[in-house]
Amino acid sequence: MNETEGLQEYISCFWQGLLAQKVKKVVLSPGSRSTPIALAAAQLAQERRIELYVDVDERSAAFFALGLIKASAEPVLIVCTSGTAAANYFPAVCEAQISHLPLLILTADRPPELQDIGAPQTIDQQKLYGDHVKHFWQLPLPEPSTDALNYLRQTVQRSVALACQEPTGPIHLNWPLRKPLVPKLPFNLSANVQPLNFPTLHQQLSVDQLQQLKEQLTGKRGIIIAGPQGKKTAQINNQCLLEWSQAVNWPIIADPLSNLRAVKQSNLISTADFLCRMPMDKLTAYQPEVVIQTGATLVSAAISNWLKKLSVPVYYLDQHHRNVETTLQADYYFPMTAAEFLPNLTIKPAPITWLQTWQQAQHLIQNQLAAYFDQQTELNEITAAYFLGTNLQHGNAFISNSMPIRDVENFWLRPQAQLFCNRGANGIDGINSTALGMAAQQPLDKNFLLTGDLAFFHDLTGLQMARNYNLKLRVVVNNNNGGGIFSFLPQAGKLGFEQVFGTPQNLDLQHLAAFYQADYQLAVDPADFQKLLQQPLHNLEIIEVRTERTVNLQAHHRLNHQIQTAFMKEMI
Amino acid sequence: MNETEGLQEYISCFWQGLLAQKVKKVVLSPGSRSTPIALAAAQLAQERRIELYVDVDERSAAFFALGLIKASAEPVLIVCTSGTAAANYFPAVCEAQISHLPLLILTADRPPELQDIGAPQTIDQQKLYGDHVKHFWQLPLPEPSTDALNYLRQTVQRSVALACQEPTGPIHLNWPLRKPLVPKLPFNLSANVQPLNFPTLHQQLSVDQLQQLKEQLTGKRGIIIAGPQGKKTAQINNQCLLEWSQAVNWPIIADPLSNLRAVKQSNLISTADFLCRMPMDKLTAYQPEVVIQTGATLVSAAISNWLKKLSVPVYYLDQHHRNVETTLQADYYFPMTAAEFLPNLTIKPAPITWLQTWQQAQHLIQNQLAAYFDQQTELNEITAAYFLGTNLQHGNAFISNSMPIRDVENFWLRPQAQLFCNRGANGIDGINSTALGMAAQQPLDKNFLLTGDLAFFHDLTGLQMARNYNLKLRVVVNNNNGGGIFSFLPQAGKLGFEQVFGTPQNLDLQHLAAFYQADYQLAVDPADFQKLLQQPLHNLEIIEVRTERTVNLQAHHRLNHQIQTAFMKEMI
Incomplete structure (x- = not known):
């Protein structure tokens, strides 16, 4: 040879x-x-x-x-x-x-x-x-x-x-590999090699463990916190989480990346981030006796901070067997999925009033949000995020880190799409590329990306894949000409802020769209924006929403303040 | 506090x-x-x-x-x-x-x-x-x-x-760092801290070492091979290399990145790559008795391969004290610069005929190249590289890896500019950014980048720095719509070649130029190209040279063949 x-x-x-x-x-x-x-x-x-x-x-x-x-x-x-x-x-x-x-x-x-x-x-x-x-x-x-x-x-x-x-x-x-690097061709790739088998075993609680858990949880006012999870885990877990929680009158606090929010079920709570920003002494009615938590680190810092202050037993379903839970509140790390943990865990439900308390808060916040968005005639980061959320129809949406995922946490209460985000290290790098990978696997005309301008510019080269593989992705770029999130931080307004944090890039997306042969649309108001979202998608498409960082900051503060005021007035 | x-x-x-x-x-x-x-x-x-x-x-x-x-x-x-x-x-x-x-x-x-x-x-x-x-x-x-x-x-x-x-x-x-991350401002940055002193000592040969070297080198037919070196080392070494080599009748084979080629001195050899591609048995007249080598790995594989076959003593001046020399032919690793090694090394010169043999080969190749380029009316990768080289005037030129640096090795015999290249790992990544960093330090209107389209597209985001800091850089993009170098390798033409090696991107640089507010010019022939090169430079400027990969391959083969034939006919 x-x-x-x-x-x-x-x-x-x-x-x-x-x-x-x-x-x-x-x-x-x-x-x-x-x-x-x-x-x-x-x-x-x-x-x-x-x-x-x-x-x-x-x-x-x-x-x-x-x-x-x-x-x-x-x-x-x-x-x-x-x-x-x-x-x-x-x-x-x-x-x-x-x-x-x-x-x-x-x-x-x-x-x-x-x-x-x-x-x-x-x-x-x-x-x-x-x-x-x-x-x-x-x-x-x-x-x-x-x-x-x-x-x-x-x-x-x-x-x-x-x-x-x-x-x-x-x-x-x-x-x-050594030269010569070109072997005799063609390769022999027809051999039918047997797969090596690595059976997956299911994790199971022992009779004693199950009994103990039942005693610990029965009749308690509990909460399920469902954090971010991958598509496969969501498919395994979500049905079970929904059924079990409803049976026991526990609210489920659903992170947007749990992909639970699409479901219409009355104990699903998608407004907890707003609630958990209230002063702790106003939240005693919502204090659970026990928490079951699944998934990765929550998008919402407010919910995590609230959890940290609760000091109640937390049962963490550690699906990746990594002993990692970010609030450091877990008392139990069960290396199981919810689908393995919950089904045999038959307990007495919590009082229905417990669930109703949560539902009332959720209704109040929902109503406040609905009223707010009904009045909005300006297109800005908040309204763009909101109306994109309400216009998703059984597609796939990729969310950039920094502002977009926070806006999705707050304003996508029931998104009818599978949501994806690079929520491991939470970088703003590689966003376009990851979204296009998603779009390549889901060749529908319902693929979306919500991103800010800095993340979009960070991964320009990634857009080439759309051209080369005819990928359909509708990109909503909230273009506030720089890094919007820094306006929310204490350095805002300090000497040199615009130079080292604001970092305006002053780029015109139309030319970029022309370069990548993408479709380009400038959305001017919410009605126009929603019309654009409903057009058929044929290509890589960029919908630009031009916003200002100061306006964005004020809009967020105003809306939060409005919700907080309403809550204080009506709920306490 | x-x-x-x-x-x-x-x-x-x-x-x-x-x-x-x-x-x-x-x-x-x-x-x-x-x-x-x-x-x-x-x-x-x-x-x-x-x-x-x-x-x-x-x-x-x-x-x-x-x-x-x-x-x-x-x-x-x-x-x-x-x-x-x-x-x-x-x-x-x-x-x-x-x-x-x-x-x-x-x-x-x-x-x-x-x-x-x-x-x-x-x-x-x-x-x-x-x-x-x-x-x-x-x-x-x-x-x-x-x-x-x-x-x-x-x-x-x-x-x-x-x-x-x-x-x-x-x-x-x-x-x-822990939060809070915004300290009391302003910072106290006026304190006049004493520098810590780390004196640099000069390396010196002992009397015995020097005596031994003189005995080993005196009267020998020697060659200096000057490899790539940083700006500072070039400033330290080059004068000394030039003077010493001339005094002893040794040719200096100058890598383009040695930044020696700009000098007009008769023992400077910048055509050795062509020479070393001749069959070994035709090169006996050029075989040295001893080699002194400086700098990093040579751009020219042909020269390195020739060196490997010589089996003569090689004295390597290991300026970075790393004991690394790529041909593995070094017998001595002196951890010194040429400026430390050469001055006291007084030896008897080689016979003048030794130097003349090299000069004759260089003249023949120079003449062949001049005759070739005189006839060229088409703008392609070879002519673009050549005419860019002859049009550099005391500026700075950054060279991309892959084809451009190889063309510079062959066709820039006496470039009047400081040359730079990422010649460590030789990647095609980060080329635009590194060139712009160079341009930021040398705010002249004589900054050039020679690159292929794939390297240019690999680092698109880097171009933003030109906009934000008003950097002047003239970028010559040899756009052959893909990876040109692979056409020179054995995989050319194999099944799937265009898909996995050719990788055409089909992008229009005009739109990109508009996006980054760069000037754009399409050069159509050598005269037009040279005229563009002589225009004042105000901005980031892209000069596109549209070429074809197959044409490029053939042009290189034809020119090499022409030189080889002339050499065989006249020199042997």
Whole structure:
């Protein structure tokens, strides 16, 4: 067997292992050292056995992969060449680790004899992402012996499984390859490799544990706090959360990213952020005796702060088995989903008055919001967020961090869409790319992105994927010409504020739309905006909402004040 | 002293330490956790005591800083907030490490009690860049005791010195900060802190070492190979390299990034790449008895490959004290600059015929190139590179990796400009940003960037800095609609080539220019192109050269073939 036949067999074996574990989505960035991997990917794409995306910017590519994972709940492979290409993956890798996304990272590398001698496109890629991946493998140099092939296949298969097992997360395979990099073609990708099986076992409470829980919870005035969760977990948990909570008269405080809010059920509370901003002494009627919490860190800081002050037993359903709960109030960390924890937990309901107290507060806030938005004739960040929320129809909406996700928390009380957000490290990087990855998996004409201008400009290169793959995404850009959130912080107005926090960019989105051949619309008022939202979507489309940071700050303060005043007057 | 006074004193102390060590250039990316650092930077900028740049994209910001460092030969501080912001620095950090650039990285972090509990914008930032920085410090939480302040000041001062000492390189300070983040203002930044002194000692050969070297080198047919070097090293070395080599009749093979080629001196060889592509058996007349090599890895693979086959003693002047030489041919690693090594090394010159042999080859190749370019009426990648090279006038030129730097190696025989390139990891990332950093330091109207379209699109966000700081940079984009270099590799034409290597982006640069308010020109032929190059430069300006990848491949092959044929005919 000559050199290029050996390489052919080795690379084929790698892909056979991936295919056996049902990895079908690949995002590739072009480069030289990854040549044989890319050629095999091209062949598989031609045979329609994988979905292949090519993105020249590795930073965008990795975030695009996060969008694919989020929307499909399947692992995704990203492939790049050696050198700083691999370093560009880092922001998305950090996000994947905290968000528990099964991102499979394959970085091609130079062989050992080219390391640390000044060879081009060579950096030390061993453990490149440090502790920010779940596991790292240094793959051996290609060698087509039976043992080497078996090791490679099993390692690839194990790595996929590891990424998908709790705590799900990114894994990194670094693969040194020697020239010649073009093997004998075509690859042998038809072999039907058996999948390695990694059965998932269900977590179960013991009889004693269940009995104890029943005693602790029965008849109590309890609350369920449902935090952000991935699509798959939401599918598993939400029905169960809804049924159980209704049966026991407990309110569910639903984070927007729990994807529970779409449901019409009377104990669903989506206004708790407003409520929890009231002074603590006004909230005694809402104080629970016990809390069951699921999901990741809440979007709402107000709810978290309220929780911290409660000092009541908190049962945390630690679905990712990571022993992480951000308020530090958990007394129990059950490494289970709600669907595993709740069904056999039959308890006496709380008094109906307990639920009614919460419902009354929710009605008051809902009514205040409805009245407020009825009167609004100006389009600003608040009204844009609100009317986008009411116009979502069974689509997918990606929300940027910073202001947009906070506005969604407050103003999307019942969004009829699946919501997504990079809510691990909460960065404003990679937003466009992640949203486009979502759009690629959900090829409907109901894909939305709500973002501010800074996040939008941070990831410009990501928009190219819309062009290259004809992706449909309607982007609402709240353009306040800078970083709006800083106006809410104590540095507002200090010397140099505009220079180091405001950071106006003075860019005209129309030209950008022309560059990426996107449709562009400037929305001028709420009616116009809503009309635009109802148009059919054919393309990447940018709807610009021009706002001002000071106006935005004042509008938020005024609305909060109005709700607070009404609450004080009517509820106490 | 209350909390905000304490923070004020602590942050002031940090900046006092930096100022004492003469750090005057800062690139900041906005964020919340870095608030007190940013406010102090704004105050210092107001007082004109630092040069402050604000870039919302941290990836671009870090590359921009590399450009500042390259063009000024001074250390630069970059500052960002916590979370993935810091991860976006990674590509430029890797480049800084290999290129030996004194990049000071300050990442704000959440305090220990917010680590690993799911707090927002919190990732594990300790040793975030692994081995890709020279040193990492975890700064203590602000505490205004005399001991703590003294520790902070000394640590900051030591860290700057460490970045600037050989092997120069990036250092990382990670700084946990607690709320409240806005201290009592203004900062006390007037204190005149004494600099810490880290005297640089000169390396010197012993009498015995010098005597031995003289015996080894005297009368020999030697070559100096001058590789890429930073601006400061070039200033130190080049005069000495020129004088010494001329005195001993040794040719100097000058890499374009040695910045030696601008000089008119008869033993300067800038055509060695063409020569070294000839078959080895035709090159016996050029075989030296000894080689002295300086600088980093050569741009030319052909010269490196020729060196590998020579098996003659190689004296490597290891200016960065890293024991790294890429051909693995060095027999001696002298941790010295040429300016330290050469002056006392008085030896008998080589026979003048030795130098003449090289000069004849150079003349032949020069003549072939001149004749070739005289005939060219089409504008393509080769002619664009060539005519840009002949039109540089004492300005600064940044060269992208991949095709542009290879074309510069071949076609810029005597460029009248300071050349810069990210020639550490040789990535195509961050090119626009690094070039703009260079332009910011050299506010002439003679700043150029030569780049391909993929590298240009990879770093779009970087262009914003031109707008915000009125930077003048003339960008020549060789737009071949994809990755041109892959057409030179064995995968060209294989199944899926266009999809995974060619990667056409089909973008119209005019719209991009409009977006960034840049000037745009389409150059249609060499005469037109040269006219455009001679126009005054007021702004960011994009000159597009539309080319085709197949044409480019053929043109390179044809020219190489022409030179090879002429050489075979006339020289042998």
